[in-house]
Amino acid sequence: MKRVTGLGGVFFKCEDPAAVRKWYAERLGIPSDDYGLNFTWREAEQPERTGLTVLSPFSKGSTYFAPSEKPFMLNFRVENLPELIEQLRAEGVTVVGEIQEETYGKFGWILDPEGNKIELWEPAEEE
Template structure:
């Protein structure tokens, strides 16, 4: 049966790819190689997983970003990373939230892309 086996990548445009890549490396610790970052399955926490989800066109969940998408990164220290992000020019969106499956926080990167962070419990 022909079917999708997993997420192979996330790609989006940037006004200044070098500057934004450097910011993601310096602030989020993402090792940006020649073709971007590679996340191996073994680096995912035990209860971590990847979600592909569709939102209604009129959703406000991605606000205040004007983008049609939002990336979610799995992290090991949500509050520590949000502090680091804010200290390095990222804009925190709302207050962190906690659910039975993990903690969430949101920010805008230097180009205004909203990013969601998830720390699985």
């Protein structure tokens, strides 16, 4: 089973997420929206399909990374998230919460051995 297929994003805490997004957009020319700074690319095996990787600043007080106390979180693109979560659970990996489904995909969370929260994202087919 294929597990991680790419980097979905890097999330980090900062004092003023809107100002940070604006700085990166204005100073470095990275396209930005409310979710962060967006890097669009094409899949090597299916060049007609595009993908998205996001650099996303979060408020310093955000609890989205909990239970990790680290100021960052990685987001990895995956295939078949429910099957992967069950496989990881069977291997003894700590799973955080339940899978959530949004219009843009399914999300699940795990902890690495250092307690870093990792978000797993199965993008919706339309992406």
